[in-house]
Amino acid sequence: xxxxxxxxxxxxxxxxxxxxxxxxxxxxxxxxxxxxxxxxxxxxxxxxxxxxxxxxxxxxxxxxxxxxxxxxxxxxxxxxxxxxxxxxxxxxxxxxxxxxxxxxxxxxxxxxxxxxxxxxxxxxxxxxxxxxxxxxxxxxxxxxxxxxxxxxxxxxxxxxxxxxxxxxxxxxxxxxxxxxxxxxxxxxxxxxxxxxxxxxxxxxxxxxxxxxxxxxxxxxxxxxxxxxxxxxxxxxxxxxxxxxxxxxxxxxxxx
Amino acid sequence: xxxxxxxxxxxxxxxxxxxxxxxxxxxxxxxxxxxxxxxxxxxxxxxxxxxxxxxxxxxxxxxxxxxxxxxxxxxxxxxxxxxxxxxxxxxxxxxxxxxxxxxxxxxxxxxxxxxxxxxxxxxxxxxxxxxxxxxxxxxxxxxxxxxxxxxxx
Numbered sequence: 420x421x422x423x424x425x426x427x428x429x430x431x432x433x434x435x436x437x438x439x440x441x442x443x444x445x446x447x448x449x450x451x452x453x454x455x456x457x458x459x460x461x462x463x464x465x466x467x468x469x470x471x472x473x474x475x476x477x478x479x480x481x482x483x484x485x486x487x488x489x490x491x492x493x494x495x496x497x498x499x500x501x502x503x504x505x506x507x508x509x510x511x512x513x514x515x516x517x518x519x520x521x522x523x524x525x526x527x528x529x530x531x532x533x534x535x536x537x538x539x540x541x542x543x544x545x546x547x548x549x550x551x552x553x554x555x556x557x558x559x560x561x562x563x564x565x566x567x568x569x570x571x572x573x574x575x576x577x578x579x580x581x582x583x584x585x586x587x588x589x590x591x592x593x594x595x596x597x598x599x600x601x602x603x604x605x606x607x608x609x610x611x612x613x614x615x616x617x618x619x620x621x622x623x624x625x626x627x628x629x630x631x632x633x634x635x636x637x638x639x640x641x642x643x644x645x646x647x648x649x650x651x652x653x654x655x656x657x658x659x660x661x662x663x664x665x666x667x668x669x670x671x672x673x674x
Numbered sequence: 675x676x677x678x679x680x681x682x683x684x685x686x687x688x689x690x691x692x693x694x695x696x697x698x699x700x701x702x703x704x705x706x707x708x709x710x711x712x713x714x715x716x717x718x719x720x721x722x723x724x725x726x727x728x729x730x731x732x733x734x735x736x737x738x739x740x741x742x743x744x745x746x747x748x749x750x751x752x753x754x755x756x757x758x759x760x761x762x763x764x765x766x767x768x769x770x771x772x773x774x775x776x777x778x779x780x781x782x783x784x785x786x787x788x789x790x791x792x793x794x795x796x797x798x799x800x801x802x803x804x805x806x807x808x809x810x811x812x813x814x815x816x817x818x819x820x821x822x823x824x825x826x827x
Contacts, residue, residue, distance in 0.1 A: 457811060461803035468807065471726020475755070546756035550725050553758060553827045554807075561802045 423541070423607035429483045430503065430600045431610060432544075433493070434646050436476030437504035440494055441655070442525060443469030444662050445512060454515055461561060465522070468554040475547040495666040499656045506645040507590040509655040513583065516576065519565045520583035526559035527623050528594045531616050540608035563627045570631025581633050592641025595620070678744065683709045683716065686744055693732045694806050697775040700733060704763025707754050715748040716741065721759045724807035724827075761826050778812065778823040786823040789814035 447466035453459035477490035488496075508525060512518045533555055536548035570580040595613045604610035628635050644650035665672065687709070690700045700706050708719035718737055722730045734751050741749055761780035769779035778786030788795050794816025801811045802825075809822045 457801040457803075460805065460811075461801055464803040464807050467726040467728070468724060469726070471722075471724060475725055542756075546758075550722075550755050550758040554724060557802055557825070 423603060423609060425483050425485070427600045427603035428541075428607075428609070429480055431604050432476055432480035432483060433503040434505075434600075436473050436480055436490075436493070437502050438508055438525075439469040439476060440473040441502065441504040441658065442508035442522075443467075443473060444658060445508065445510075446518070446522070448512055449515075449518065458515070462518075465558050465561075468551075468558065472547070472551045472554070475550070479543050479547065495663050499651060499659050500648060502645070502651065502655060502659070503648055504645050504655075505590070505593045506642050506652055507587065507593065509645065509652055509658060510587070510590065511654055513586075514579060516569050516579040517583035517586070519562055519569065520580060521587055522558070523562035523566045523627065524587055524591055524624070525594075526555060526562045527627075528591075528616070528620055529555050530559040531619050531623070532611075532613075535611045535616075536609070539610060544609055566627055566633075567631045570628070570633040577632065580631065584628070584633050585636055588636045589638075589640050590642050592639065593643040593646060596641070596643055596646065598647060677711055677714075677716070678746070680709050680711065683718075683741070683746075686740060687718070687737065690733075690736050690740060693729050693736065695772070695775070695777065697771050698764075698768045700737070702765050702768030702771065704765070704768075705733070705759060706737075708752075712750075715750050716746050717750045717752055719752045719754045721754045723759050727807050729806070759827070761824065764824075772824055776821060777809065778821060780824045780826040782826065784826055786812055786821075789817060789819070790821050791819050792817040 443466045446462050446469065449459065449462040450466070451459065453462055473494065474490045477493045481488040481490055481493055507521060510521060512521075530552070533548045533552040536544050537552055539545055539548075566580065569576040571577070572580075595617045597612050597614050601610070601613055605612050625635065642652075645652075645655075660667075684701070687706055688699055688701050692698050692700055692703055703723070705721050705723060706718065707721050708717070710717050710719075718741070720730075720734065720737070737751060738749060764780065772779045773790045776790050778788070778790045781787050785799065786797055789797060792814060794814045796815040798813050798815060799810065800813055800820065803809075804811045804822050808825055808827070810825050811820060812823045813820045
């Protein structure tokens with residue numbers, strides 16, 4: 420196995436931790452607004468798990484960076500262009516169906532990626548992934564069930580879920596992009612080539628969408644640029660300004 | 675000066691309740707993974723239940739407050755992620771206490787075996803998520819009461 424260089428490892432950890440941070444924040448926006456109490460609680464629990472995982476990923480990222488920063492520093496003191504999450508997770512929540520469709524499209528990938536990381540060569544990555552995969556198995560079970568329930572539901576819910584899938588699907592491709600950071604992770608045995616997960620993902624998404632009576636759109640066009648930091652959507656800036664409000668207004672304040 | 679023994683420290687820690695489910699102790703829950711002296715420093719190793727569980731920081735605070743009160747000056751709380759916490763580490767005593775308290779204990783089958791109130795076995799899942807990250811919401815179709823189930827993880 421090749422020695423991994425810290426620049427690549429840092430990028431990999433930022434990508435992983437920023438995905439959970441930004442999705443966790445998005446999902447937390449539902450707190451107190453979901454259609455029924457059980458769903459409100461489920462969304463808040465999911466957000467909490469994701470943010471907990473973020474503390475571990477970004478905590479490790481900060482150590483690898485070696486500049487004396489913490490997970491909180493990385494979450495709250497970077498500006499929008501420094502985030503490395505995929506575009507899918509920064510998209511607005513839309514309606515409840517769109518939120519759950521985005522969750523499923525992410526959970527499906529997460530539930531396939533984490534078991535690989537849990538068997539990789541980096542001890543810290545392995546430990547975090549082993550912890551996270553237990554939580555994510557509950558996330559994907561619930562988001563898949565909800566996508567099926569709403570997709571194969573009423574005419575109205577079906578139409579909304581199909582619209583959500585049509586809108587979100589072009590953002591899925593970025594999860595399977597590979598670049599030199601991924602190549603370095605593969606060489607070091609830390610993470611798989613994202614592209615190698617696509618068949619398993621398509622099979623899982625295909626099974627769930629069939630049960631949900633929804634049609635996976637044709638075409639391979641993918642919006643991308645988030646995980647490389649080349650370009651985020653306009654939505655991330657708004658999210659970050661709300662997420663970082665307290666640190667911007669009162670720099671350095673602590674609980 | 676002599677240190678309190680490791681056994682003594684375990685005994686003290688055995689009095690600390692879980693902050694969210696006070697009927698069981700932290701030791702019952704299986705999250706205190708080690709107590710050792712490293713030179714003059716007492717090291718207590720704690721593993722989180724769920725990675726984002728807000729009780730984790732409260733638990734650390736409770737442990738620190740207790741041990742300071744017992745006169746421990748040099749204390750380090752160490753977080754251990756691996757092996758990841760599992761409900762298999764929960765003691766049988768804890769399972770019995772949970773059920774008595776009205777929370778169905780974790781089962782390998784992935785769902786509760788009976789209603790903690792009436793013992794009925796016709797059960798339905800309301801939601802995989804509950805009032806804390808570690809619990810799900812179920813309902814008994816015999817007595818019609820909702821109840822919480824401690825999820826297997």
